[in-house]
Structures are given as structure tokens and as C-alpha cells.
Amino acid sequence: MLLLFTRMPFGVLPSVAAGLTLMMTHPLYARPWALHHASRRCLWCGGPATAGTGASAGTALAVTDPRGTVSWSACSDEHRVSLVAMLQFAARHGTLLRVGILGTVTVSLIAAILADRGRLGPFYVSDAKALFKLGVGLTVLPLGWLGPRLGERNGAASTPAGLADLGRGRTESADALSAPFPLHLPALIGVNAVLWLFRLIGLIWLAQGAFHAVERVSRG
Numbered sequence: 001m002l003l004l005f006t007r008m009p010f011g012v013l014p015s016v017a018a019g020l021t022l023m024m025t026h027p028l029y030a031r032p033w034a035l036h037h038a039s040r041r042c043l044w045c046g047g048p049a050t051a052g053t054g055a056s057a058g059t060a061l062a063v064t065d066p067r068g069t070v071s072w073s074a075c076s077d078e079h080r081v082s083l084v085a086m087l088q089f090a091a092r093h094g095t096l097l098r099v100g101i102l103g104t105v106t107v108s109l110i111a112a113i114l115a116d117r118g119r120l121g122p123f124y125v126s127d128a129k130a131l132f133k134l135g136v137g138l139t140v141l142p143l144g145w146l147g148p149r150l151g152e153r154n155g156a157a158s159t160p161a162g163l164a165d166l167g168r169g170r171t172e173s174a175d176a177l178s179a180p181f182p183l184h185l186p187a188l189i190g191v192n193a194v195l196w197l198f199r200l201i202g203l204i205w206l207a208q209g210a211f212h213a214v215e216r217v218s219r220g
């Protein structure tokens with residue numbers, strides 16, 4: 001999906017249309033799959049989470065995202081703490097993350113379509129692609145690098161034990177965690193892997209976007 005937006009392999013309009021179709025329809029097939037495995041796979045590492053009974057039943061982690069509340073799993077208390085920390089960070093900066101990603105996608109795709117038709121003068125499709133990389137890169141970098149770290153420090157639960165208790169879902173919605181974005185996509189490969197992608201792609205896109213901007217300005 002991101003390749004469709006950054007490379008536009010089929011030309012601007014078809015690529016944007018294909019990318020948006022994927023964006024709109026993935027909940028239809030990705031979410032049921034993720035929910036089906038939610039109780040068996042660790043949301044953090046994607047490994048098997050042995051959701052047993054009794055004492056080990058505490059591996060469940062209730063999270064409310066824009067598409068509803070889901071009871072995910074963590075394979076260990078360590079991974080549960082990381083998940084809670086990341087979710088707390090994302091929830092605290094939810095508006096920024098939403099504006100950063102959805103705003104960038106909207107603005108740069110509209111700009112790409114207009115530039116493709118020559119409506120934006122000296123602003124070319126390549127500039128819109130660079131804008132996309134810069135905006136998304138700037139948004140996901142802090143989430144990738146700071147999310148799991150800063151999340152732990154603030155909030156009501158500052159101890160790992162307190163964090164581990166959050167979202168156990170004893171009263172379901174009352175102490176459920178929340179996420180600004182649907183979690184079924186990160187659930188496919190595990191949140192930890194997604195954060196690593198954010199860290200690496202964020203750095204690469206930021207560099208590429210900045211390089212493009214410098215090159216354009218110096219060329220005039």
C-alpha cells in the first residue's frame with residue numbers, strides 16, 4: 001500500500017486509487033484474521049501466547065480502537081508492559097498521530113493528482129512523493145523511538161507491576177486501553193516489528209524527503 005503511494009508504479013491516478021482501495025478494504029479481510037488469532041498470538045512479538053486458565057489468564061489485554069474493543073494477548077508480562085507503554089504514548093499523542101498521517105496522506109495525494117495534471121506550476125509529482133515521505137517519516141519516528149520508552153514514565157501506572165495490571169479487562173471497558181488507529185494491521189506481524197519498521201523507514205524517508213527538498217531548492 002505504501003509502495004503504491006511512494007512509487008506510484010501505475011501512474012498517479014491508478015496508483016492512488018489502488019492504494020485508497022486497499023486502505024478502505026483491508027479491514028474487511030485483515031481484521032477478521034487478526035481477531036481470530038487475537039487470543040493466541042502475542043500482540044507485541046507475534047509469537048504464540050498461551051492463553052491458559054487461572055493465573056496465566058492475565059495475558060489478555062483489552063484495547064479499544066476506532067473499530068471496537070478487542071481482547072488481545074501478550075506472551076509475557078514483559079511484552080504486556082511494552083504494549084501498554086506504547087499504547088499509552090500513542091493515546092496521549094493520538095491527535096498528532098492522526099493529523100500527521102491522515103493529513104499527510106490527504107494533502108500529498110491531492111497534490112500528486114493536481115501536479116500530475118500540471119495544475120501546481122513548479123510543484124511536481126516527485127515533490128508530492130517527497131512530501132508524503134517527510135510527513136509520514138516525521139510522524140512515525142517519534143512513535144517508533146520514543147513510544148515504548150516515554151509511555152512507561154508518565155500516567156497513573158508508573159511501575160511495571162502497575163502497567164502489567166492495566167488493561168487486564170476485569171471490568172471490560174472500564175480499564176480498557178485505547179489506540180488511535182485500528183490494531184489489526186500491527187497485529188499481523190506484531191507491534192514490535194511495526195515499531196522497528198517505523199524507526200528504519202522513518203529515518204530513510206526523512207532523509208530522502210529532506211534530500212529531495214534541498215536538491216529542489218538548490219536547483220530552483
Ligand SMILES: [Zn+2]
Pocket residue numbers: 042043044045046047074075076079
Ligand atoms: Zn510476546
